[in-house]
Amino acid sequence: MPVYSISHVENVRVCVVMVGLPARGKSLIAQKIVRYLSWLSINSKCFNVGSYRREIATDTVVDAEFFDPKNEVGMNYRQEAITRATTDMMKWFSDDNGVVGILDATNSTRDRRDKILKLCRENSIEPMFLESFCDDQDLIMQNILDVKTTSPDYLNRNNEFAAEDFLKRIKFYEQVYETMDQKADADLTFIKLVNVNSQIILNRIESYLESRIVYYVMNLHIKPRSIWLSRHGESEYNLTGQIGGDSNLSERGWRYAKRLPELVLKSLGEENKHTNLTVWTSTLKRTQQTSSFLPYKRKLQWKALDELDAGECDGMTYEEIEKTFPEDFKARDDDKYEYRYRGGESYRDIVIRLEPIIMELERQENILIITHQAVLRCLYAYFMNVPQEESPWMSIPLHTLIKLEPRAYSTLVSRIKADIPAVSTYKEKGTSQLGELETGTASKSRDLIRDSELAK
Numbered sequence: 001m002p003v004y005s006i007s008h009v010e011n012v013r014v015c016v017v018m019v020g021l022p023a024r025g026k027s028l029i030a031q032k033i034v035r036y037l038s039w040l041s042i043n044s045k046c047f048n049v050g051s052y053r054r055e056i057a058t059d060t061v062v063d064a065e066f067f068d069p070k071n072e073v074g075m076n077y078r079q080e081a082i083t084r085a086t087t088d089m090m091k092w093f094s095d096d097n098g099v100v101g102i103l104d105a106t107n108s109t110r111d112r113r114d115k116i117l118k119l120c121r122e123n124s125i126e127p128m129f130l131e132s133f134c135d136d137q138d139l140i141m142q143n144i145l146d147v148k149t150t151s152p153d154y155l156n157r158n159n160e161f162a163a164e165d166f167l168k169r170i171k172f173y174e175q176v177y178e179t180m181d182q183k184a185d186a187d188l189t190f191i192k193l194v195n196v197n198s199q200i201i202l203n204r205i206e207s208y209l210e211s212r213i214v215y216y217v218m219n220l221h222i223k224p225r226s227i228w229l230s231r232h233g234e235s236e237y238n239l240t241g242q243i244g245g246d247s248n249l250s251e252r253g254w255r256y257a258k259r260l261p262e263l264v265l266k267s268l269g270e271e272n273k274h275t276n277l278t279v280w281t282s283t284l285k286r287t288q289q290t291s292s293f294l295p296y297k298r299k300l301q302w303k304a305l306d307e308l309d310a311g312e313c314d315g316m317t318y319e320e321i322e323k324t325f326p327e328d329f330k331a332r333d334d335d336k337y338e339y340r341y342r343g344g345e346s347y348r349d350i351v352i353r354l355e356p357i358i359m360e361l362e363r364q365e366n367i368l369i370i371t372h373q374a375v376l377r378c379l380y381a382y383f384m385n386v387p388q389e390e391s392p393w394m395s396i397p398l399h400t401l402i403k404l405e406p407r408a409y410s411t412l413v414s415r416i417k418a419d420i421p422a423v424s425t426y427k428e429k430g431t432s433q434l435g436e437l438e439t440g441t442a443s444k445s446r447d448l449i450r451d452s453e454l455a456k
């Protein structure tokens with residue numbers, strides 16, 4: 001069953017309620033779930049109570065004391081913030097056909113949870129609690145370091161103040177905190193992550209959608225790592241403008257393959273030059289040839305990384321496709337994400353076959369992936385949260401190594417270009433000509449990784 005249609009099949013709506021003290025990585029987990037589900041076309045959104053509180057509590061000092069359960073002013077603001085967040089979420093479920101709403105809040109006493117539970121049940125929404133429980137002091141300190149450097153609450157504060165104040169705030173929360181309990185909460189749906197993934201307790205996971213979320217969070221880790229992406233070197237088909245097939249690299253493609261180990265070392269930097277990468281390629285010759293000079297022992301081939309299957313158009317040029325199947329050519333330009341080649345695939349089909357790859361990528365550490373344009377666009381869209389209608393139009397130039405470094409609240413991107421020319425394989429909307437036009441109608445997102453110097 002295709003993943004993207006589960007919400008239609010089951011007609012299930014889920015409210016994920018985050019539970020846990022501050023600095024337990026809740027917001028990070030919440031954001032990742034939203035990014036993952038959105039990538040699978042499941043309408044999801046996160047409602048962060050902290051941002052609501054920051055919006056309304058503008059006339060008072062927000063330091064640790066604000067979070068003292070005995071501080072009435074603070075309590076009123078916090079109450080108001082959660083009320084607004086919950087109201088907006090319920091409105092989003094009904095007005096915008098929301099499927100998975102995430103309530104990212106901190107104050108989760110049993111009493112508070114009961115209120116949300118009741119509200120969800122009244123609106124036929126399944127409540128699922130997701131607790132991040134952590135008593136490993138090293139992990140907590142690591143998180144505090146992350147939070148205090150990124151939290152809007154400490155924008156103009158020095159680091160020492162921020163760390164101390166934040167620890168004090170956590171103490172106030174600890175006074176009222178009640179963890180999910182297997183006995184007391186036996187009739188609730190919940191996931192409890194203990195010290196990231198050392199232990200995971202699952203209780204009454206019922207729908208398919210819930211079990212997908214469970215499976216995803218089970219695969220997350222927080223070790224720092226990088227992911228490198230590269231297209232294969234220029235192929236012989238790229239020289240003739242043909243799509244698909246299983247051709248060899250061109251002479252310039254081979255030059256890129258030989259240069260690649262050097263680019264990887266440059267990207268790793270001096271201090272990490274001995275890092276062992278795992279290399280993933282597709283099952284097609286051009287990606288394996290591109291990886292052939294890399295000194296790493298672990299090289300894996302994935303069928304799921306193969307290029308978009310162009311079906312009957314395999315081996316044709318865009319001009320031939322335009323002549324032979326004019327309606328198809330136009331239909332693809334009109335909705336490139338959904339358009340499926342006759343007997344072949346659409347971008348949506350690729351996303352579905354890439355899901356296990358994403359799951360495995362979340363589990364792994366340093367990986368270098370050598371694959372194809374359409375597949376790279378989909379992978380890149382996942383990490384960078386690129387909207388569906390834009391992702392098929394992103395330009396990912398040949399002969400360029402892209403490095404992604406996932407961080408707490410964003411992913412850093414850097415690129416290293418090999419100084420080896422290649423044909424442009426970028427096709428603008430509404431033309432069968434390759435190459436990037438300055439007056440393009442394409443979306444702005446492709447500018448993120450466009451490379452006009454290569455596009456000749």
Ligand SMILES: *[C@@H]1O[C@H](CO)[C@@H](O)[C@H](O)[C@H]1NC(C)=O
Nearest residue numbers: 075078079082107109111112
């Ligand atoms: C936190 O939970 C307690 C117990 O449910 C409740 O009395 C209090 O109002 C809550 N605080 C906020 C700021 O929502």
Ligand SMILES: *[C@@H]1O[C@H](CO)[C@@H](O)[C@H](O)[C@H]1NC(C)=O
Nearest residue numbers: 235237238243244247307425
């Ligand atoms: C480059 O060539 C390969 C075949 O070797 C093909 O699959 C791919 O679609 C080509 N790229 C473009 C965008 O033409």
Ligand SMILES: *[C@@H]1O[C@H](CO)[C@@H](O)[C@H](O)[C@H]1NC(C)=O
Nearest residue numbers: 236245246247248249285289
């Ligand atoms: C690809 O390269 C291999 C080995 O170099 C060669 O045997 C084969 O004929 C080539 N294929 C094409 C289609 O040129």
Ligand SMILES: *[C@@H]1O[C@H](CO)[C@@H](O)[C@H](O)[C@H]1NC(C)=O
Nearest residue numbers: 273274275276277296297298
């Ligand atoms: C990398 O892997 C190779 C072979 O698996 C091993 O010999 C080498 O020591 C590893 N290097 C590091 C830095 O772990």
